[in-house]
Amino acid sequence: KNEVEQSPQNLTAQEGEFITINCSYSVGISALHWLQQHPGGGIVSLFMLSSGKKKHGRLIATINIQEKHSSLHITASHPRDSAVYICAVKKDSNYQLIWGAGTKLIIKP
Amino acid sequence: DGGITQSPKYLFRKEGQNVTLSCEQNLNHDAMYWYRQDPGQGLRLIYYSQIVNDFQKGDIAEGYSVSREKKESFPLTVTSAQKNPTAFYLCASSRQGMGTEAFFGQGTRLTVV
Numbered sequence: 426k427n428e429v430e431q432s433p434q435n436l437t438a439q440e441g442e443f444i445t446i447n448c449s450y451s452v453g454i455s456a457l458h459w460l461q462q463h464p465g466g467g468i469v470s471l472f473m474l475s476s477g478k479k480k481h482g483r484l485i486a487t488i489n490i491q492e493k494h495s496s497l498h499i500t501a502s503h504p505r506d507s508a509v510y511i512c513a514v515k516k517d518s519n520y521q522l523i524w525g526a527g528t529k530l531i532i533k534p
Numbered sequence: 535d536g537g538i539t540q541s542p543k544y545l546f547r548k549e550g551q552n553v554t555l556s557c558e559q560n561l562n563h564d565a566m567y568w569y570r571q572d573p574g575q576g577l578r579l580i581y582y583s584q585i586v587n588d589f590q591k592g593d594i595a596e597g598y599s600v601s602r603e604k605k606e607s608f609p610l611t612v613t614s615a616q617k618n619p620t621a622f623y624l625c626a627s628s629r630q631g632m633g634t635e636a637f638f639g640q641g642t643r644l645t646v647v
Contacts, residue, residue: 468624473635522636526576
């Protein structure tokens with residue numbers, strides 16, 4: 426079993442829909458990252474969380490340390506949000522980054 | 535502004551040639567990492583370094599080499615021994631310690647023809 430699991434693997438939605446992407450992990454962590462990867466590969470860091478909730482524009486990220494679970498929400502989704510969203514955790518034992526497989530999101534106009 | 539810089543964004547090389555990917559950070563981070571991503575796959579650790587002049591193999595180190603002569607720099611060489619070098623390569627850095635943020639380069643897409 427992977428130490429970081431993301432769901433769903435693929436998600437297609439209509440413009441304007443509320444989007445939720447989930448990340449569960451099985452190790453102790455010091456931080457969790459959400460990143461966005463567009464076609465062509467460039468990676469953008471969206472959030473770093475160690476507790477609670479963060480908001481940036483239409484993006485909201487939450488983390489529940491007790492349940493070892495994080496969610497990334499996109500409100501009022503737009504076709505330009507189409508990308509792969511990746512969850513990565515920083516292990517508290519050796520500070521290494523462990524990556525989820527990513528969620529491919531397609532927003533249709 | 536502090537950050538981490540990978541260059542180039544796209545790189546083409548002929549089969550059998552060694553190629554070196556650059557990763558530089560001015561964040562005073564101790565730890566630096568190299569990852570590889572294949573189409574439709576997650577990122578996998580190639581090498582990491584937690585201190586200058588020291589580095590450790592990750593899960594897929596075969597066919598790659600690194601150096602860490604300076605804190606700011608962690609270049610990755612893809613050697614001719616790497617059987618399938620065409621991939622997306624990502625560099626990251628972080629401070630050691632709890633709750634610290636990692637920073638990520640933009641990535642380099644290497645195509646070997």
